[in-house]
Amino acid sequence: MTALLTDDCAVNVQNTLPLSMVERMTLIMEAFDRPLARLTLDEVTQHTGLPRSTAHRILDQLVQCRWLIHAKTHYSLGSLALTLGGRELAQHELRSAASDTLQALALRTGLYVHLASLAGSEIYYLDMFGGRNGQRVPSQVGGRAPAHCTAAGKAILANLSPEYVDNQYSNVIRSGRTDYSITDIVALHQELARIRGRNGLAVERGECFGHLACVGAAIRNCDGPVGAISIVTRHGSPMEPLAPMVLRAARAISDKLMHGSRVS
Structure with missing residues (x-):
């Protein structure tokens, strides 16, 4: 029985x-x-x-x-699913959580501030806020850039698995944007390790646009990175004063996302 x-x-x-x-x-x-x-x-x-x-x-x-x-x-x-319908919702959620914080950061520093998400091997610019004294930037909302050449992209990648980084960049990393770009997968892994050692703070000088520099940090929800912010300055400008402001802003946005996130 x-x-x-x-x-x-x-x-x-x-x-x-x-x-x-x-x-x-x-x-x-x-x-x-x-x-x-x-x-x-x-x-x-x-x-x-x-x-x-x-x-x-x-x-x-x-x-x-x-x-x-x-x-x-x-x-x-992944990128295919987001392309077919989820991307707009994801953008709206990130932008809603980040808008006030990034606008305040741009006003305080007088510099341009980016909000970006990862799309395959690139970052996708979701929003920008222009400060009164900001260096004009070639990036634009809806534009893309190689993630490994940007502070925002590297901040996200530092939170992802080495296997993911290898799969996405082993074949594309050789094509840098400028003479300062990382063009070796081993060097990229070393850079990501340094970012983790700085509590998630990513820095790039001239790697995406030769005359500009950026400081970035990832935005997280309950489980991991969902985007990043970066602040843009001139290539030779000191970035130490910007670092704590970027980290605080990223944490504030992350807190908003976590507060409204579903834990599955």
């Missing part, structure tokens, strides 16, 4: 699971119901009811196809 009940339970569980690969992939993608959601393998398994090995295999395939990103222990929506 016990064996019969066990067999019946197994059949019922089998019947409740989606049969096709498309259905299983849909279940997994539905788990990421917010643009900034970050889930572990166990959380995806709990949400979908799929066997752990099945969920892991499909997640790996979705990462390879750019539907998802795998960073350390968490998965999040």
Whole structure:
């Protein structure tokens, strides 16, 4: 009798699971119901009811196809998923959380301030605030730049896994923007380690635009980085006074995101 009940339970569980690969992939993608959601393998398994090995295999395939990103222990929506509809919501959430803080930072320093998110191997500029004395900048809202050439991009990358950095940059890093750009994957990993050693503060001098320099820091939600801010100054200007202001601003925005984030 016990064996019969066990067999019946197994059949019922089998019947409740989606049969096709498309259905299983849909279940997994539905788990990421917010643009900034970050889930572990166990959380995806709990949400979908799929066997752990099945969920892991499909997640790996979705990462390879750019539907998802795998960073350390968490998965999040990738560039393809964001392009098809999630990006506007993610932008709105970040911009809403950051707007007041970045406007105040621009007014206090008189410099331009960027808000950016990571899109594959590039950063995507979500917003800009211009200070009264700011050096004019070539970047613009909606524009992109190689993440490894910018303070905002490096601040985000310092929070991601070395495997992710290798996958994204091993083939593209050789093409720097200026003579100051990092063009070696080993040098990039060393730079990211220095950023982690500075409590997340990223610096670049002339790596993206030769006459400019930036200080940046990542913005985080409950699980990890979702964007970054950077402040722009002249190439030869001292950046030490800007560093604590950038870190405080990034932490303030992160606090706003965490306060409103769903912990899955």
